[in-house]
Amino acid sequence: MLSNEAIMYYANHPVEFVEDVIGAKPDKEQAKILNSIVHNQMTSVRSGHGIGKSAVEAWAVIWFITTHPYPKIPCTAPTQHQLFDILWAEISKWKRNNKVLDSELVWTKEKLYMKGHSEEWFAVARTASTPDALQGFHAEHMLYIIDEASGVDDAIFEPVLGALSTPNAKLLMCGNPTQLSGFFYDSHNKNREQYSTFHIDGRNSPRVSDEFVQTIINMYGEDSDVFRVRVAGDFPLAEDDIYIPLPMVEKxxxxxxxxxxxxxxxxxxxxxxxxxxxxxxxxxxxxxxxxxxxxxxxxxxxxxxxxxxxxxxxxxxxxxxxxxxxxxxxxxxxxxxxxxxxxxxxxxxxxxxxxxxxxxxxxxxxxxxxxxxxxxxxxxxxxxxxxxxxxxxxxxxxxxxxxxxxxxxxxxxxxxxxxxxxxxxxxxxxxxxxxxxxxxxxxxxxxxxxxxxxxxxxxxxxxxxxx
Incomplete structure (x- = not known):
């Protein structure tokens, strides 16, 4: 495993950890998000589709569990598909990129833990379908990962706010900006001063193909809410003459x-x-x-x-x-x-x-x-x-x-x-x-x-x- 000196260095340098240990190369925006977790307690990312946010979340989990003693990392998303088939599978993929990591970190369908410390040194996956999904976690080092945060009910965030009263607790939430109200929406609007916020337009991401962008433009137009949310990473406008607004459908x-x-x-x-x-x-x-x-x-x-x-x-x-x-x-x-x-x-x-x-x-x-x-x-x-x-x-x-x-x-x-x-x-x-x-x-x-x-x-x- 890593030496104590390396762990101390990488604890404050997540981008270098991803490059040196995991063997991945974050793009410019991904690097900014990773560094934000070190320097800010709460980080909120709104983006279009396909910009690599699940990879960032997976890297963050592996980095945090490796470089912080006895951490707890609760991860949630609105649906089992998003949580287990995408985020949790992404964690498994990147863990296997390094043989030492793969041998020291044990991955199960719902938990990632340091070998020999399954009860006190772990990340855990819990769907946001019940209000107590993120309750009951206590540790000196905490990192909450909330994926597709726009679709997570506000009640889920209440225990997170309580936990964030401790100095070493962190929050990273990412998602497409589908809803015009709620915790995630407020983090980019009225509560923006409390967060390190990122807005990633798919048109500026090297991971989003020009073909995808042009297809959405051709089919729905650049002035459509579908383009705003799924490409530009903007909140919908909710036009007055739309019968069923996009936030309702996305929910x-x-x-x-x-x-x-x-x-x-x-x-x-x-x-x-x-x-x-x-x-x-x-x-x-x-x-x-x-x-x-x-x-x-x-x-x-x-x-x-x-x-x-x-x-x-x-x-x-x-x-x-x-x-x-x-x-x-x-x-x-x-x-x-x-x-x-x-x-x-x-x-x-x-x-x-x-x-x-x-x-x-x-x-x-x-x-x-x-x-x-x-x-x-x-x-x-x-x-x-x-x-x-x-x-x-x-x-x-x-x-x-x-x-x-x-x-x-x-x-x-x-x-x-x-x-x-x-x-x-x-x-x-x-x-x-x-x-x-x-x-x-x-x-x-x-x-x-x-x-x-x-x-x-x-x-x-x-x-x-x-x-």
């Missing part, structure tokens, strides 16, 4: 989902391509979680119907659904244009093989159809309003509660939902803009978003069905 994406053995809700949705460059998108929902199954450019209705039948059969097998004890799966299909062919094909399959496809319950849906409703002008607006309610639900007393739908982390989906504008009709009803209007202002067809709207649309089951 759903970053919400932890714990699957149940037998879901209470299983729904399938399919948006069928109308034109040459549009996509056919098939997705499904199990309880709160939405996933995409297949995306394809094209209008092959037979293939689309077969894919839906395959997905449904997989869900039936996975969750051991049986006709004598389970309800059929609602399959909601865009019935406009060529979508009618998919509806007809699925109905034919069920007629010809009723025992095999007992689980099919088919619901054709028309987007943009006028409806009789007190507040909403058409079916698309009603579906957007339903999704908005799931993204920002309230209890019986009117207080906000946890989101009721967890969306996939899909750039196209996030942009489509958060980029759709709305207005008021002459009779005072809300109407979101049509696909035609969106395309006229250069926005791609919202195929992923329309699939999600179908997935989340509540259905009125036939009278002979329960539930």
């Amino acid at each position: 759903s994406v970053q919400t932890e989902y714990i699957p149940r053995e037998h879901p209470d809700i299983i729904h399938i949705g399919c948006d069928v391509a109308r034109f040459g460059t549009d996509k056919t998108v098939i997705g499904y929902r199990t309880d709160e979680k939405v996933r995409f199954f297949k995306k394809r450019v094209g209008q092959d209705t037979m293939k689309t119907a077969d894919d839906i039948a395959l997905l449904g059969s997989m869900l039936v097998d996975q969750y051991k659904l049986r006709p004598e004890k389970d309800l059929p799966i609602p399959i909601k299909i865009d019935d406009g244009g060529v979508g009618g062919g998919v509806v007809d094909r699925l109905r034919q399959m069920k007629r010809n093989f009723p025992e095999r496809f007992w689980w099919m319950e088919i619901y054709p849906v028309k987007f943009g159809q006028k409806i009789r409703h007190k507040f909403y002008d058409d079916s698309t607006t009603f579906m957007m309003a339903n999704l908005k309610t799931l993204l920002r639900p309230f209890d019986d007393e009117g207080k906000p509660k946890d989101v009721e739908i967890v969306l996939p982390d899909d750039d196209a989906l996030i942009a489509q939902i958060s980029g759709r504008k709305y207005g008021m009709t002459e009779n005072g009803k809300i109407r979101v803009e049509s696909k035609k209007v969106m395309k006229a202002r250069g926005v791609p067809s919202p195929d992923e978003a329309d699939c999600v709207l179908l997935i989340c649309l509540p259905v009125k089951r036939p009278k002979n069905k329960k539930g």
Whole structure:
């Protein structure tokens, strides 16, 4: 292991530690962040995608645990995927870069510790899904790592603030600036004087490709919130005429989902391509979680119907659904244009093989159809309003509660939902803009978003069905 003299030197020189011991080369901004941890108690980094923040966090963990006696390093992120599949895997990767480090530091699925000191010299991973995630840690040397901090609930930060009252406690939090309120937002705004803050624009990062930046510009424009957050590392503007603002969508994406053995809700949705460059998108929902199954450019209705039948059969097998004890799966299909062919094909399959496809319950849906409703002008607006309610639900007393739908982390989906504008009709009803209007202002067809709207649309089951 390192000599005492080397440890004393590297404790104040994390960049050199990363270069000499880990064998990595931080870029200019990464080096500034590492040095900030030494000289400042609280460091907050907002950035676009792909600038290497997970690497910085991993380097910081390895540096701190190696150069500080008996430290404790609690690490958290909004979801298990972000924490374990990205940050924790990054720590494992860089630890293996040095044979001595690899032999002295023991990595497990939830803990990194100095050999022989598993209880008092460690870093630990805990998802930010419960308020006590970062409670109960006490040590002379502490380093809190909070990844995707914009998506972490304020209650998680309370024990951190208490711990930071000790002189050797440090905080590093990084993330895309997705929310317009909260602890992370305040660290770059009203509480900025208390922090060493960094703003990293992906356009200035050597780790972000020009192709990625140009793709986002071409698809959504430099004036879009998607570009601001995911490339420029700026907080969203939340335009007044956007129906579902980006922070609401990002909060759903970053919400932890714990699957149940037998879901209470299983729904399938399919948006069928109308034109040459549009996509056919098939997705499904199990309880709160939405996933995409297949995306394809094209209008092959037979293939689309077969894919839906395959997905449904997989869900039936996975969750051991049986006709004598389970309800059929609602399959909601865009019935406009060529979508009618998919509806007809699925109905034919069920007629010809009723025992095999007992689980099919088919619901054709028309987007943009006028409806009789007190507040909403058409079916698309009603579906957007339903999704908005799931993204920002309230209890019986009117207080906000946890989101009721967890969306996939899909750039196209996030942009489509958060980029759709709305207005008021002459009779005072809300109407979101049509696909035609969106395309006229250069926005791609919202195929992923329309699939999600179908997935989340509540259905009125036939009278002979329960539930």
